[in-house]
Amino acid sequence: MQIAEVSAPQNLNEALSFYKRFPNVVPASGCTSLMLESSNKSISIISLHNIQELHKIAKTDRFIEFGAGVTLSRILQIPNIPQLFPLQKAIETIGTFSTRNLATIGGNLFVNGTGTLFPILVLLDANCELRTFNTIKTIKIYDLIKPQNKSMLPDSFIITKIRIPLEYSWQVFLFAKNSTNTFPDPETVLLALTADFLDSNCTNMRIMIHDGRVIRVRPVELYLIGKEFPLAGEEIETTLSIFSDLLIEQNFSKTQQYFFIENLINYLSNIPGD
Numbered sequence: 111m112q113i114a115e116v117s118a119p120q121n122l123n124e125a126l127s128f129y130k131r132f133p134n135v136v137p138a139s140g141c142t143s144l145m146l147e148s149s150n151k152s153i154s155i156i157s158l159h160n161i162q163e164l165h166k167i168a169k170t171d172r173f174i175e176f177g178a179g180v181t182l183s184r185i186l187q188i189p190n191i192p193q194l195f196p197l198q199k200a201i202e203t204i205g206t207f208s209t210r211n212l213a214t215i216g217g218n219l220f221v222n223g224t225g226t227l228f229p230i231l232v233l234l235d236a237n238c239e240l241r242t243f244n245t246i247k248t249i250k251i252y253d254l255i256k257p258q259n260k261s262m263l264p265d266s267f268i269i270t271k272i273r274i275p276l277e278y279s280w281q282v283f284l285f286a287k288n289s290t291n292t293f294p295d296p297e298t299v300l301l302a303l304t305a306d307f308l309d310s311n312c313t314n315m316r317i318m319i320h321d322g323r324v325i326r327v328r329p330v331e332l333y334l335i336g337k338e339f340p341l342a343g344e345e346i347e348t349t350l351s352i353f354s355d356l357l358i359e360q361n362f363s364k365t366q367q368y369f370f371i372e373n374l375i376n377y378l379s380n381i382p383g384d
């Protein structure tokens with residue numbers, strides 16, 4: 111990829127006004143994915159890197175809010191907030207230490223389809239703030255998933271904030287990704303599961319699978335919520351059969367199906383845990 115021109119506004123208003131006048135420029139934050147694009151396309155960039163408003167982290171009793179330009183390393187350094195553990199665990203699988211020092215949470219959302227953090231932010235019920243020069247939208251990240259499980263940033267919008275509620279913390283979080291430290295491609299898949307239990311009864315569960323598409327595994331969730339764990343052999347078999355049908359319907363390769371099934375069996379035999 112060739113960079114024709116770079117503009118580097120110093121504040122958000124300037125950036126939004128520039129983007130309104132030149133809608134074909136590409137917004138860039140840490141540039142860790144843009145610099146890897148192999149096409150010969152020539153693009154002009156609007157760098158959001160100098161905008162201080164996008165680097166802020168704000169915390170209240172009810173939520174933690176990240177400016178879209180907060181780096182993955184900074185999020186990893188936040189101690190003792192259990193509601194952030196799933197996000198931090200997923201961040202550890204993204205790139206190397208030096209990539210994470212530049213890579214941002216906002217830049218991750220729509221990288222190559224959607225990035226690793228998208229499905230995790232869905233599990234955590236996160237919202238994001240999207241802005242144009244004239245409009246501010248706050249939208250649940252889950253609601254950005256469109257038919258065919260594809261997600262796209264609405265045209266002309268810049269991501270400005272990501273807000274994660276702190277009022278609720280899942281008891282169980284499980285995460286598996288088939289490849290770490292590599293740039294995401296359609297072969298890279300992940301499975302993430304959150305669950306709550308009352309004694310041994312599953313009271314709530316969410317399962318996401320991701321390969322750039324973001325797929326919520328509703329049929330399995332619906333089957334498992336209300337069940338007593340550990341599951342009986344027959345119940346495990348039914349769960350896997352429902353899951354397999356969905357994986358085939360979504361055209362996952364045999365290797366990816368094997369990865370998902372193996373990890374789900376592993377999870378089902380270990381939750382609710384101690």
Ligand SMILES: Cc1cc2nc3c(=O)[nH]c(=O)nc-3n(C[C@H](O)[C@H](O)[C@H](O)COP(=O)(O)OP(=O)(O)OC[C@H]3O[C@@H](n4cnc5c(N)ncnc54)[C@H](O)[C@@H]3O)c2cc1C
Nearest residue numbers: 139140141142143144205213214217218225226269292293
């Ligand atoms: C070695 C390596 C391993 C990697 N591993 C992973 C991985 O496992 N999972 C993964 O998801 N990614 C991975 N990446 C890709 C990338 O580093 C991350 O997705 C990162 O979070 C992107 O953030 P960034 O700030 O660098 O985004 P950029 O490269 O600056 O931008 C990424 C995309 O988001 C858009 N964008 C950026 N900021 C905004 C904004 N505020 N508003 C609207 N659009 C915006 C850009 O136009 C671009 O399309 C890897 C990269 C490398 C080099």
